[in-house]
Amino acid sequence: MRYTVIGGGVGCARFVKGLREHVRRTGAEDRIDVIVNTADDWWVSGLRISPDHDSLLYALAGVNDDGRGWGRADETERVSSELAAWGAAPDWFTLGDLDLGTHIARTTWLREGATPSEVFRRLGSRWDLGVTLHPATDAEIDTHVQTADGGSMHFQEWWVRHRAQVAAVSFAQRAIADARPSPGAAETIAAADAILLAPSNPVVSVGPVLAVPGMREALLAADAPIVGVSGIISGAVVRGMADACLAAIGVATSAEAVALHYGARSRGGLLDGWLVDESDASAVEPLDAAGIRARAVPLWLRDPGTSAQLAADTLALAADLRGEVRDGR
Secondary structure (H helix, E strand, O other): OEEEEEEOHHHHHHHHHHHHHHHHHHOOOOEEEEEEOOOOOEEEOOEEEOHHHHHHHHHHHOOEOOOOOOOEOOOOOHHHHHHHHOOOOOOOOOOOHHHHHHHHHHHHHHHOOOOHHHHHHHHHOOOOOOOEEEEOEOOOOOEEEEEOOOOEEEHHHHHHHOOOOOOEEEEEEOOHHHOOEOHHHHHHHHHOOEEEEOOOOHHHHHHHHHHOOOHHHHHHHOOOOEEEEOOEEOOEEOOOOHHHHHHHOOOOOOHHHHHHHHOEHHHOOOEOEEEEEHHHHHHHHHHHHOOOEEEEEOOOOOOHHHHHHHHHHHHHHHHHHHHHHHHOO
16 A cells, blocks of 8 residues: 655654554555655755755654754754854754754755755665655745735744744745646655645645645545544644644634635545544534544544554545545445
């Protein structure tokens, strides 16, 4: 079986680790591909930084700082401090010394002419990840935030420096009209037996992936069922500041509202299935009525066991949906 996951950031990394754990426990030879958001990438001190990719890379390699949720474990920050002292880097965006090694390697290869897809492959080859990472697109589509005061700033400044406290009215990816799905993304969507939306930020992690021209069309044409996992539990975000992003686009912070934001594939939207937490079981019936098959299961990822179980629950819903397609229902 082939499973394709779409997302980015810590939520996606934890979900993918659970999926990998489930596959290993079952002894299957299933393949996992992840289409990674690249719209929060940006240039700092002449280096190309890819936060969502690196969160996945480090987590899957087992070298991430699990306490902070980002960056490398046992990190030092001497170079970052020196860059800030020279005024060559913002003092609110800290890069660890080990992390800088990744960014320097990435930038070197990009300047030599490698595509982001090739860079993903080279970085991923260092460790036995058990997963293949693909950029959503090989184009640069950095997200910029339009603020309520009429200003505009890169997403990272809004997210890291201002902690999403500056009122936002919209999010836009620069030059996205000319972007196309990366070859790896397009191939894995077409070949997938199940397509899974990770519990990532629906606005700035999943949203930009879907906004790549041709991506949504590829997903809608896929034979595989599309099942999403809510990153909202009991009306609150599990991690991060997705509530500020949702408020900016007029979507309530609830598992039901996010599913309806994606919409039912049978009605021109995206989802065939959606998992909510047991505490949000009241959303199941209205979502079913809206054409999205919903189930309430435990969503908290507390350890490898609970993470693997969530993966199993997600794949079980996908299998049921796949069976219905075969039966013509």
